[in-house]
Amino acid sequence: MKTVVITGATSGIGFETASLLTEKGYEVIGIGSSAESCSSAEKQLLLRNPSAQVRFYNADLMQLSEVSRIAKVLKEDLEAHCGNLYALINNAGCVRSWYMTTAEGYEQQFSLNFLAAFLLTYELMPMLKKSRGRVIMTGSKSHKGVNVHWDDVMLSKCYNPLLAYKQSKLCDTLFAKGLNDMFAAKGIRAYVVDPGLVKTDIGNRKTGALVNSIWSFRKHFGKAPSEPAKTYAFLCEQQIEPKGFYYHNCRENAYSKVVTSENAARLFKLSERLCGIRYGEVF
Amino acid sequence: MNVFITGASGGLGRALAVECAKRGYNLFLTDVDEDGLSSIKRGLERRFNVTTATCVSDLTSPQSVDEMLAVLDKHRLRLDMLLNIAGLDFEGSFIKREREEVVKIATVNNAATLRITHAILSRRKHGSRFFIVFVSSLASMFPIPLKAAYAASKRFILDFSTSLNQELKPLNASVLTLCPGGLATTPDVVKSIEAQGLWGGLTTNPLELVASRTLDKALKGSCIYIPGLLNRVLSIIGKAIPRQWVAALLYKRWSNAQKQWLNLPETIL
Numbered sequence: 001m002k003t004v005v006i007t008g009a010t011s012g013i014g015f016e017t018a019s020l021l022t023e024k025g026y027e028v029i030g031i032g033s034s035a036e037s038c039s040s041a042e043k044q045l046l047l048r049n050p051s052a053q054v055r056f057y058n059a060d061l062m063q064l065s066e067v068s069r070i071a072k073v074l075k076e077d078l079e080a081h082c083g084n085l086y087a088l089i090n091n092a093g094c095v096r097s098w099y100m101t102t103a104e105g106y107e108q109q110f111s112l113n114f115l116a117a118f119l120l121t122y123e124l125m126p127m128l129k130k131s132r133g134r135v136i137m138t139g140s141k142s143h144k145g146v147n148v149h150w151d152d153v154m155l156s157k158c159y160n161p162l163l164a165y166k167q168s169k170l171c172d173t174l175f176a177k178g179l180n181d182m183f184a185a186k187g188i189r190a191y192v193v194d195p196g197l198v199k200t201d202i203g204n205r206k207t208g209a210l211v212n213s214i215w216s217f218r219k220h221f222g223k224a225p226s227e228p229a230k231t232y233a234f235l236c237e238q239q240i241e242p243k244g245f246y247y248h249n250c251r252e253n254a255y256s257k258v259v260t261s262e263n264a265a266r267l268f269k270l271s272e273r274l275c276g277i278r279y280g281e282v283f
Numbered sequence: 284m285n286v287f288i289t290g291a292s293g294g295l296g297r298a299l300a301v302e303c304a305k306r307g308y309n310l311f312l313t314d315v316d317e318d319g320l321s322s323i324k325r326g327l328e329r330r331f332n333v334t335t336a337t338c339v340s341d342l343t344s345p346q347s348v349d350e351m352l353a354v355l356d357k358h359r360l361r362l363d364m365l366l367n368i369a370g371l372d373f374e375g376s377f378i379k380r381e382r383e384e385v386v387k388i389a390t391v392n393n394a395a396t397l398r399i400t401h402a403i404l405s406r407r408k409h410g411s412r413f414f415i416v417f418v419s420s421l422a423s424m425f426p427i428p429l430k431a432a433y434a435a436s437k438r439f440i441l442d443f444s445t446s447l448n449q450e451l452k453p454l455n456a457s458v459l460t461l462c463p464g465g466l467a468t469t470p471d472v473v474k475s476i477e478a479q480g481l482w483g484g485l486t487t488n489p490l491e492l493v494a495s496r497t498l499d500k501a502l503k504g505s506c507i508y509i510p511g512l513l514n515r516v517l518s519i520i521g522k523a524i525p526r527q528w529v530a531a532l533l534y535k536r537w538s539n540a541q542k543q544w545l546n547l548p549e550t551i552l
């Protein structure tokens with residue numbers, strides 16, 4: 001049985017992906033931000049499919065210390081079961097109305113949407129290597145048209161919530177690019193799923209009145225989260241790893257011209273410093 | 284520039300620490316939260332090339348403060364700036380709060396602030412200008428039912444710092460009082476801003492701008508900084524209307540807002 005770890009698996013796209021993958025016979029380990037949301041998601045999944053192989057852990061992935069803690073828990077869990085990880089789906093994300101920071105003083109959208117994935121993937125690399133695993137990032141079409149603000153990546157000079165979101169999704173895409181540059185030859189492949197506009201609550205949590213109402217209006221035009229879930233399942237299901245990189249509706253799609261190996265390497269350097277790790281030392 | 288920051292692991296303290304580090308200042312950070320303190324130290328050192336020293340301290344305890352001062356003295360550390368950020372509030376009406384919680388508002392916001400200000404002032408660097416920042420609040424401008432103790436504690440800070448500013452002028456020191464409206468520092472504060480609806484949004488100031496402008500204004504020698512035009516207008520209106528009327532008006536507003544988020548735990552403002 002193949003094991004998949006999904007972050008942000010208690011609602012929205014992550015939950016539907018967990019549901020679809022358990023149906024297809026994968027063992028799913030979900031990460032959610034609270035114990036309550038985890039146990040309710042687990043119950044719902046078992047209700048849909050009583051034979052589902054699924055378990056949840058809760059961690060506030062926005063905080064790097066929590067990412068390190070849960071990585072240890074996951075390693076122990078995986079060691080006790082199959083010892084390897086077939087796929088890591090870095091899906092947890094948030095939207096903020098204001099410049100808010102984590103315990104390290106890092107901007108929250110940057111920290112959860114990108115940095116948490118950067119650190120968690122690093123920690124789980126040895127388990128991914130064993131199964132020549134796949135890393136799947138939840139991206140967004142909105143990554144196009146922006147660049148990384150290299151001199152102020154946390155946007156602390158003048159915060160723009162939408163720009164912070166777009167930049168975090170660009171970083172996710174660059175991260176996947178960099179992973180392929182470094183590890184594709186060793187059998188680990190990274191992909192980005194562009195889910196499109198989806199009816200989830202991402203813009204309604206811990207946001208102000210403006211972002212909240214705009215999102216409440218906008219999400220009506222979105223599709224059900226079970227739609228993008230198919231693309232994640234598609235990427236997991238292929239026996240031979242798909243050669244593409246950026247996927248939308250189970251098909252390859254165009255991504256930003258800014259996603260270059262050079263920018264990916266630059267982002268790796270910056271993020272390694274922010275997380276206190278070195279990807280080069282992973283194997 | 285050596286900067287001492289209290290409440291450094293909370294939202295505003297963290298934002299100011301980041302702003303100082305960006306400007307290349309050396310930092311001495313303190314907070315009661317040990318994990319928070321080591322996290323912000325780690326974050327700053329990974330991002331900026333600055334020296335960051337930390338010391339856990341409970342500013343409400345004279346003994347704990349003395350222990351921290353001993354560390355400062357041991358390293359013969361002298362300071363150029365003091366940012367008094369530590370402060371707290373508990374939501375809910377006066378009588379519904381725990382007795383010691385209500386007392387703690389004055390102990391942390393006022394008594395501890397006096398203690399640390401006195402201690403750091405006497406450890407200022409001689410021969411150069413010294414800067415102090417106090418965090419009061421827009422709440423200091425009005426009597427606020429349901430936030431009675433908090434608003435009064437912030438009024439204390441406003442009056443104290445305004446007077447101190449005069450006292451310290453001959454000593455080449457200047458005092459800035461920051462009076463922000465809402466600042467989105469914690470998820471709980473965001474909830475309370477949301478609960479106030481449009482007003483909450485309009486009186487909320489961007490944390491990153493408040494942090495950088497606070498330092499600019501302090502260095503310029505300003506004595507008060509009320510971020511946001513609307514907040515400045517509100518503070519003037521507050522002075523023009525009889526205080527009982529303001530209290531009645533605000534009671535209505537806060538009781539409506541608080542119905543939505545009364546079960547909140549401790550929020551640091």
